[in-house]
Amino acid sequence: MKLTVNGNTEEVNVEPDMPLLWVLRDELGITGVKYGCGIAQCGACTVHVDGVAVRSCQMRVGDLDGEVTTIEGLGSAEKLHIVQEAWIEHQVAQCGYCQSGQIMQAASFLEFNDDPTDEEIDTAMSANLCRCGTYPRIRTAIKTAAKNIREA
Amino acid sequence: MKKLSLAVLAASFAFVSHAFAAEAVGTNRVINEFPDGSISQEEGLENWQKFFEVASHPRCANCHVGADHKPMWSGPSFGDKARVHGMNINAGESRIGAETLLCSTCHVTLKEPDPNANSIAHAAPKVAMAWQLAPVEAEWFGKSSSYICNQLKDPTRNGERTIKEVAIHLDHDLILHWAWEPGGTREPAPHSLQETMDALMKWSAAGTPCPE
Ligand code: FES
Ligand code: FES
Numbered sequence: 049m050k051l052t053v054n055g056n057t058e059e060v061n062v063e064p065d066m067p068l069l070w071v072l073r074d075e076l077g078i079t080g081v082k083y084g085c086g087i088a089q090c091g092a093c094t095v096h097v098d099g100v101a102v103r104s105c106q107m108r109v110g111d112l113d114g115e116v117t118t119i120e121g122l123g124s125a126e127k128l129h130i131v132q133e134a135w136i137e138h139q140v141a142q143c144g145y146c147q148s149g150q151i152m153q154a155a156s157f158l159e160f161n162d163d164p165t166d167e168e169i170d171t172a173m174s175a176n177l178c179r180c181g182t183y184p185r186i187r188t189a190i191k192t193a194a195k196n197i198r199e200a
Numbered sequence: 201m202k203k204l205s206l207a208v209l210a211a212s213f214a215f216v217s218h219a220f221a222a223e224a225v226g227t228n229r230v231i232n233e234f235p236d237g238s239i240s241q242e243e244g245l246e247n248w249q250k251f252f253e254v255a256s257h258p259r260c261a262n263c264h265v266g267a268d269h270k271p272m273w274s275g276p277s278f279g280d281k282a283r284v285h286g287m288n289i290n291a292g293e294s295r296i297g298a299e300t301l302l303c304s305t306c307h308v309t310l311k312e313p314d315p316n317a318n319s320i321a322h323a324a325p326k327v328a329m330a331w332q333l334a335p336v337e338a339e340w341f342g343k344s345s346s347y348i349c350n351q352l353k354d355p356t357r358n359g360e361r362t363i364k365e366v367a368i369h370l371d372h373d374l375i376l377h378w379a380w381e382p383g384g385t386r387e388p389a390p391h392s393l394q395e396t397m398d399a400l401m402k403w404s405a406a407g408t409p410c411p412e
Contacts, residue, residue: 088306088324106308106324172300174288
């Protein structure tokens with residue numbers, strides 16, 4: 049079956065009920081996307097499908113309907129995404145395991161709302177767990193990214 | 201960068217759900233009609249009770265919540281105590297989570313109905329339509345039988361539907377189909393979809409009597 053990931057058309061020979069997460073990591077070697085729980089409880093596996101955040105562990109590849117973007121395709125080495133820049137500015141990551149999911153979720157959220165309140169940020173981000181407890185820095189970085197988006 | 205407007209997104213989801221309401225989804229349920237007056241008050245109330253057992257079951261009531269837009273976690277899978285959905289989830293006024301986190305981020309959308317899609321007990325259930333809360337007018341969680349009875353026959357709160365249209369609507373909503381085939385170790389809603397539709401039609405033929 050064919051799918052588009054980070055702008056590239058990929059051909060994979062897999063069962064349609066394989067989770068997109070496995071296809072990305074094990075078949076295509078795209079390992080920025082992480083496995084945490086496999087049951088939609090942690091957010092580590094978050095990618096975009098047509099720009100909207102989706103837990104790739106829940107999406108069977110046969111149900112995929114749209115173009116996939118992972119952290120590898122959100123920005124580029126030359127031009128980082130505004131959310132990635134804010135993450136670096138505030139040194140959000142600790143161990144980093146949850147962070148690609150956090151960034152993908154935040155980037156999708158800011159597409160809907162580029163002037164979020166603290167409460168809206170907490171509601172949007174509470175399903176992305178961070179065992180290192182980087183939550184205060186995530187919130188600050190989202191505020192900075194939102195400001196930069198508004199001013200861009 | 202592509203800009204998604206909240207209003208456009210919410211409208212497109214509303215359209216999807218409306219489109220489902222307007223087309224047959226190929227189930228084999230039927231509308232059984234009963235002539236007006238052919239069902240006694242008593243039998244009408246018994247049939248209302250049957251419907252209430254469905255409406256108040258966690259499989260249905262957990263997503264028929266009020267204006268705080270917070271889905272509930274209650275029922276045998278969650279122990280004795282009802283609690284709000286974990287992870288600080290709030291579906292917002294859009295009832296699809298468009299303001300913050302879409303329900304369908306985790307409750308992903310299937311291409312077509314598949315009863316095997318929800319075999320993992322603790323994963324987020326998914327169906328072949330965008331996951332969402334019921335409209336706020338249809339608040340059921342914790343409400344009495346009498347309250348829900350009067351609500352269901354009130355056109356301003358039931359989407360301007362006759363009871364027959366409500367029964368037809370039940371067959372066209374795929375989240376609702378999931379309630380009877382929830383997968384994993386989740387307890388299904390009681391009776392069956394066909395029995396529930398029949399109960400509504402009998403209640404209607406009895407003149408929609410409500411308990412005190
Ligand atoms: S691995 Fe997908 S949500 Fe945890
Ligand atoms: S930075 Fe370690 S889990 Fe989030």
